[in-house]
Amino acid sequence: MLESNTQGHGTIKKLRTGAVISTLAISALGVSTGVSASETEVAVNEPATRVVAKDEVVPKVPSQADVDKAKAESDKAGQDVAKQKEVVSTTEANIANAEKTIAETTKKLEEAKSVTPEKVAEAKSDADKKASELATAEKTVADADKSVSATAEKVADQTKVVSNAEKTATATANKVADAQKKVDAFSSTTDTTQLEKEVDKLTEQVKADTQAVETAQTNLDNGKKAQSNKDQAVKDAQTGVSSAETKLSQATTALANAKADQSNKDKAVTSAKSALEVAKQGVTETTTSSETMYDVPKATYSPALSQGYIDAIKALANGTGTADEVRKAAYNTPYKDEVTGVGAKSLRDFNSTGKYSTGGLDFVAYGSEDTDATEIADFQHLSKDQQIRLATYAASIINELRAKFGTAPVTVGDSSLKLAEAFNNYANSFINSNSAVHNEHNLKSLKEKYELAKEESNVTTPSLGIRSKKIPDFLELNQKVNTMARIKQVMYQGIVNALMGVNANTSSTEQYSSALSLLGLRDADKTNVGVGIGYLGSYTTKGYEASITLSVPKEITTTTQKVDAKAVETAQKAYDDAVKASEEAKSAVQSAQTDYTNAETALANARTNLSNVVGNKIDVPAPEKALADAKDKLAQDTKALQTAKESLALAKSNATDKAKALAEAKTALETAKAEQSTANQSLATAKGELEVLTKAHDVAVLARKSAGQDLARKREASKEASDTYEVLALALTHRDEVLKALDKELADAKSKLGVLRAELKTAKEELARLEGIAEAKARGYENFKQLKADHDAYLAEQQRLQALKDRAEEIRNAGGEVKPVRDADGKVVDVVDAKAQNKVVVATVGTKDDKTYQAPAQATNAKAEPKKQLPNTGTKDSGLLALLGASVGLFALAGKRKYNR
Structure with a gap:
């Protein structure tokens, strides 16, 4: 484990690991590739007793919980660094402000010492x-605001025009696509599958008829020959039988090969179809994204919190304080702004005036920086844009408060806006801001x-x-x-009242539960904020209530099915080619x-002819009639084949109706x-x-930005000139008092600068x-994390090697021969039974009356075996078992040593 010892400002980090000493005795293992007549057992010694050094620290196998804990500690340390960087940045900014104050006060002091009526x-x-x-700059900004609004309106109107044009363009593109489909459809040929099958069938029939005519002619010739020369006829008949037997044997082999080829092609179709279905299904991708969030600006003011209040509310949060202590800090302790x-x-009382002071002289209303002076018919039902502006304003105030406690800032999202709007509508006593109806x-x-608001807004997060x-x-x-x-x-005062305990909370009845939640000291996961306001419960009493919701940001999960069109096209072609090859x-x-059938029939006829010739059973008129019938059938089938071919050619040609429809589709x-x-x-x-x-709008925005920057400079210059005049005017009549006040102000500023520099050093x-x-x-x-990953890989490889070893043992026990399957790198990835791959398939055939003839089918992927071979005694497969056993043992040793390192 990581240990961190702090001494002074430094950190001593030590990472301790223990060295592991292991002793394993493994017998020499080999793989035999030869053949022997006896089985030799291979012994594998078990690991010897493991010796552990006296001072050895045996490392614990890190669990996922250990990894998660280490990550949490690392993340926490990173967060601490980020917070401290913010402290350094803030202190540096405060030093810059203090230095500016010293320069300005020094200048005022010098001018006050030499003041004259002329200088005043x-x-x-x-x-x-x-x-x-300043007045001129303010007018310029107002004019720039009008220009920005006008150009923004024009951009919005033109955006709608573009949107409509895009819809029209999309519609016409779809129309073109549909028209193209019709043209393609009419341009393609009619489906002629059935006609082509008919032509193929008749072609085979004509082929069979031709063979029948030849057979009939041979029978007739043999009959005539038998009557004129019996001895020669017997010899010819015997030769005919031998020739027919040879042809039948050849036809049998060809048929077996053709069937085997068809089986392989059918399997290829099944495999290609499966691949096509997988390609069409594509890949399912699930993505999780956060909801739409809106930018929260940095507030320029926020409710003041005394140190007493901060300490009391923190104590209440961690259980060491009470609500009475918070109430005392909020209500019974005077407060004064040091600046x-x-x-x-x-x-x-200090936070409940509705205004804040600028230098102790001017008082500015909270929210007055919003220059929108348009009338709002019903503040209980704001537009989406107004909801966003109000919610981000409240969030900026809350974030300023949370910064004082170092808690996570809040955000504004679509779900929090919906929840707050629904809650405000249900919580408000009246139906709208101008009605007395409850x-x-x-x-x-x-x-x-x-609960009604959560159901209506469909916000299910805590x-x-x-x-x-x-x-x-x-x-x-x-x-x-x-x-x-x-x-x-x-809304600002609503936040103040929540901090002071003037509120109700759906999660707790404690007086300051809302303050704890707003400040992030409780419900830290609920960082999405939404707000709204409404009238008090009594319509006769003038006053308001404010709604604030805090929720966990919502995650949006989308599932998409991505299909690779190129992969589908490739798989479709492979499938089509496989179907064609199968056909x-x-x-x-x-x-x-x-x-085969013709050869079988020819053999039967040859045998019959031999029997008839030998037994003087030749009848010439019968063969003559058979020949005539065969010729008639051949003529009929030939004519039918010609008709089928003509029909197929006609179907493939362009018809008049198709040509007309095609012309219309092209138009x-x-x-x-x-x-x-x-x-x-x-x-x-x-x-x-x-x-x-x-x-044009961008130019207007830039002009407005420039005018705003100029206005800020003019405002600062005007304030500085006014302050200078007031100081000099006072110095002219009350010189000593002014100089004394300026001296004190300068001394205080320098003292503060010294403190800030010391704080900066400590912070760094x-x-x-x-x-x-x-x-x-x-x-x-x-x-x-790396140790965990290495250990998981070590266990997975052990399981794989053990599975291979078990499979090899099963093949050997079943009387098979173990054959390793290796990848391109020579690594054993599987084992198979070599004997099962070399089995010969025997097809049984014969005549119609006698099915006793057998022809051996061709063996697939089988090498010619030696004429002499000793029996398989297990040397090959048992050698492989030894190799796998060694692999398991050696990998266990290597994995253990790697992990210990």
Whole structure:
């Protein structure tokens, strides 16, 4: 295991491993390839006693749990490094701000020491000038905003035009494809399969008829010869029998070969069909992706939290504190902002004014940075865009709070928006913002309403709902919450109330459970946030409530079937070729069967003729009639064959109706192609216009960005000129007091800078320490993972070799001969029975009356055996068993040593 010892700012990392000493005694194993007349047993010695050194540390086989634990530790160390880097970055930024404050204060101090009425007047003039420039910059930004909106609207309209043009282009492309299919269909030949089979059948029949005519003619000639010269006729008849027997033997062999070839071709069809089906099925791919997430901006302000509150809520989270301590920090302890000097009698009061201070002088309403002044008819039913803006605003505030506790930031996704919208609708007392009619679910509990919201939004991941209550609107009696800025102000206070315990929570009845969840101190997995607001339960009391949902982000799983068109095409061709070869093989079998039948008949006829010649049973009129009948049948079948061939040729030729339909299909294809060309041209034009408008919009956006940057500079310059004027004006009449205040401000800033630099040094040292730990943890995890993988591979190879050994033993016990199957590298990948591969197939044939004739079929892949061969006594297969046994033993030894290393 990895050990980490911390001393000072450094880290000492030690990775200890133990050396394993093993002693195995294995007898010499060999493989014999010769043949002997006796079986020799091969003995394999068992491993000798294993000797372990006294100081040896025997390593534990790492389980998956060990690997997972090491990974978790490595990930945690990496997270600690990332957090510490953020601390260093934040401290560096604070130092830069402190240095800027010192420079500005020093300048003010110097100007205050030498102040005169003339300098005050100059400062007043400069402040007025900067204020005028600020007003001009603000107007420029407003004009730029209008330009951005106008160009964005034009881009949106043109995008719709392009979308419609794309649909038209797609429709015309489909029309062309359909027309092309019709042309292809009419251009192809009619299905002539049955006609071709008929031609083949009649061709074989004519062939048989021709043989019958020849046989009849031979019988007639033999009959006539027998009457004129019996001795010669007997000799010729005997020769005819011998010749017929030879031909039958040849036909028998040819038929057996043809059937064997057909069997192989049929198997090839089955294999090709299976391959085609696999190719058509393709590969099933399952992908998991997260839902759509929206960018959360960085907030420029957030609720203030005192150190007392932070300590109390942390203690409550880890079980060492109480809710009373949190309540005391929130309600009973005065709070004062160290920067602005603004204070209140409690932390809650300080955060509940609806405004924040800028330098202790100006107060700005929360949410006022949103310049959308359009009327919103019903804030309880916001548009999708408004929901996103409100939710990301709330998320930015919550993330600023979580940064103070080092907890994970929240996100905004589609599922959290749906859940929050449904929850807000069910939780709100009234049906909309302008109605006195209560919601039909108003009397249900908050948990019941939340369950309805989960069902409606179909959000099944773990989640909770918060309802923040008693929120003021910070407006006059005759005003309404009807802009995004005011809605954000109410939402901000809803977050404050949740922190101060003024809320209800669907997951807990504890007063500060919502604060714990919002700050990430509880329910840490629920990081997807959604929000909404509504009126108080009483319509007569002016005030609002806010909804906040926290849920686990949703994962989207999609399954797709990917089919490789090229692979399907290749498999289809292979299948078609296999079917064609099979059909040819069947035809060859039919032809061979016909030849065999004819040869069998010829032999029977030859034997009958010999018997008739020897027994003086020749009847010339009968052969003459048989010959005439055979010729008549041959003529009829020949005519039928000719008719079938003509029908086949006619079917393959173009008919008048087909030609007409083909012409019409080609005309329709040309029309569809013309329509497609027009649609494609329209689409290209629309896309060109969209590109122009998009570029114009991009220019407007860049102009707005530049104007915004200029406005920020003008605002800073105006503020600086105004501050300078105020300081000089005061210094002119209250010089000593101003100088004293500036001296103190400068001293405080320098003191703060010194503290920050010390903090930066400490933070960098801690970062170096954490990076050392993270590096060691990562190395330890990789070692564990590799050890686990090596051990798994070692076990798998042992099982494979043992299976080969068992298979070889089975073949040997069954009386077979073990033959190893090797791959290209010479590695034994399988074992087979060599005897089973060399068995000979015998086909039994004969005449119609006597099935006693036997002809040996050709042996497949069989080598000629020696004339003399000793009996198989097991030397080959038992030698292979020894090889496999040695492989198992040696691999076990090698795997063990590798693992121990």
